[in-house]
Amino acid sequence: MRSICLPVDLELPDLDRLDAIVGTRRSVRRGDALYRADDAFQSLYAVRSGSFKTVVVHRDGGEQVTGLFLPGDPLGLDGVCHDAHACDAVALEDSSVCVIPFALFDAFCHDVKPMQRHFYRMMGSAIVRESNLLMVLGTMTAEQRVAAFLLNLSERFRTRGYSPTAFSLRMTREEMGSYLGIKLETVSRMFSKFQKDGLLETQGKSIHLLDLEGLARI
Amino acid sequence: MRSICLPVDLELPDLDRLDAIVGTRRSVRRGDALYRADDAFQSLYAVRSGSFKTVVVHRDGGEQVTGLFLPGDPLGLDGVCHDAHACDAVALEDSSVCVIPFALFDAFCHDVKPMQRHFYRMMGSAIVRESNLLMVLGTMTAEQRVAAFLLNLSERFRTRGYSPTAFSLRMTREEMGSYLGIKLETVSRMFSKFQKDGLLETQGKSIHLLDLEGLARI
DNA sequence: CGAATTCTTGATACCGATCAATAGATGTGG
DNA sequence: CCACATCTATTGATCGGTATCAAGAATTCG
Structure with missing residues (x-):
């Protein structure tokens, strides 16, 4: 610590x-x-x-x-x-x-x-x-913002010795949206899209990243 | 200085x-x-x-x-x-x-x-x-961004002893757009709109603000 | 467990991006 | 100093991504 x-x-x-x-x-x-x-x-x-x-x-x-x-x-x-x-x-x-x-x-x-x-x-x-x-906020699409957000979190958990691919996120979709300059529905849609594309799995607040490289390519 | x-x-x-x-x-x-x-x-x-x-x-x-x-x-x-x-x-x-x-x-x-x-x-x-x-970048419309940008500049020129209502801006529309997270055409359109509404006058790089309060209300 | 919050998903609308074409400004070299 | 080339700005037409509105499902927390 x-x-x-x-x-x-x-x-x-x-x-x-x-x-x-x-x-x-x-x-x-x-x-x-x-x-x-x-x-x-x-x-x-x-x-x-x-x-x-x-x-x-x-x-x-x-x-x-x-x-x-x-x-x-x-x-x-x-x-x-x-x-x-x-x-x-x-x-x-x-x-x-x-x-x-x-x-x-x-x-x-x-x-x-x-x-x-x-x-x-x-x-x-x-x-x-x-x-x-x-x-x-200035240059990315909604999809890129959510991907960048998840990768940033992944990296920060990694440097702290936690799993970079499975973590629990206590923010609401609304707070994430505010952070990323988009609406909560859009955040939700992006999570659904990524899930459909096999990039991650979500279950409420817990997130499991399946394909970091895939996210980075977005 | x-x-x-x-x-x-x-x-x-x-x-x-x-x-x-x-x-x-x-x-x-x-x-x-x-x-x-x-x-x-x-x-x-x-x-x-x-x-x-x-x-x-x-x-x-x-x-x-x-x-x-x-x-x-x-x-x-x-x-x-x-x-x-x-x-x-x-x-x-x-x-x-x-x-x-x-x-x-x-x-x-x-x-x-x-x-x-x-x-x-x-x-x-x-x-x-x-x-x-x-x-x-996170919460404002294009119109509000441009207005906020101009008011911020006005204030900064004022504290420096320059005119808060007439100044020359060396940035291109593209640079302003990048700063504000919008495209250059949108910046240009907002300037035109403000001019039509009697809030300011532009002539190339020089800007004359006519109604600071009006800009602040946006 | 149950109420309240949060999340997901769909339908529609609108703002700003994109494409395009003209006009204006700026700078350079003759 | 002017003429030309280049960069910059304006304006219009169209398209697309997100917001908005709405309803129902899932989760959270007291």
Whole structure:
């Protein structure tokens, strides 16, 4: 878990100090928010178990899912900008996070160069992840979006040591659709199509990918 | 200019050190790249004059414009993640940038806390900017996208002290379309429609917004 | 178990893509 | 500085992919 979350070589005294900073845990029930847009930014979080979505809420109530976070993913970086969070972070299932008070974390980064470097990487990763999503929303058909989404998940589960071909997805079709810029019915239709083509099997929330290469060719 | 680019109060010795770091200038001709995806990440940049677009290139040649950068905007943050840039940065017109060697800048941030803080803000802003674009691409109609784009530009010109209602836009319709996830013909049609409705006047690259509130209502 | 939410599937409508042709702008070399 | 070639923009006609509307089935959760 730490290898995903903090792939940094730290010596013992530093490691203890970090453990003290990250000490607190917090549980969030399915559907509850870890933080909301305009909440004061005080802490970063690391997903320990479960999963989260981040959503931007438009003035006229329109919601856009902008991120999906799995165990090990850092959460809350959107708040670094203006001392307030820019989106809501909502648990997709009963979940828990590590709380990382930013003031302490920042001071720690100041003293420990590899940690500073890793923090930069986390911020950079968030930027690149969103760029990739822009690419998906800007250039792909509905079919390609769903395929790209599944392949991305597969890869992320793989790096976490879980099966890259069989996993359970706690998002609803509607949330996936929002994330991908399409409607829930379209998501459902694409799943049906892929199933018909022998690329995957679905049974409710659990998904079994049968042909990763086939999905990649779409 | 510095007030956009570095809104930080620095004392004199620090200011001199920063000037030394930022010393170098670089000119980029229209259509040329300041950097390309996979180039080694060595420097950040600040736009001095002109404008840039960032583009992500898909394996099958598909291009997606992911950002538009005006004077004062920081450029290159996408490279902080993996020691290599994640996109191309291309000049939309003959332009110039300040070159900020990252190693020196990082050391400076380490010593000067307000600067560190400002760097965090820049990274955070990049994340929030992309979230907003995700919102545009995920939830808005073509008409709304073009209106939102023009209003965003208007606001950015305003904060820079330029006219918020009359400006010249060096992007082609195709580039705007790529940025907004629609085709160039659709961009053109929306401009024509807005013109018919008395919301703006266009003449080639120069745009005159006549009714900001009307655009916002769309 | 039972109510509520979520999912699937079908029929139809509409927005934006595509194809195409003309007009206008931009830049280059004579 | 003009003439020509090229790139860019506009506008129209048509097509297709997704959204929308609707109904019923499956799943989830209290």
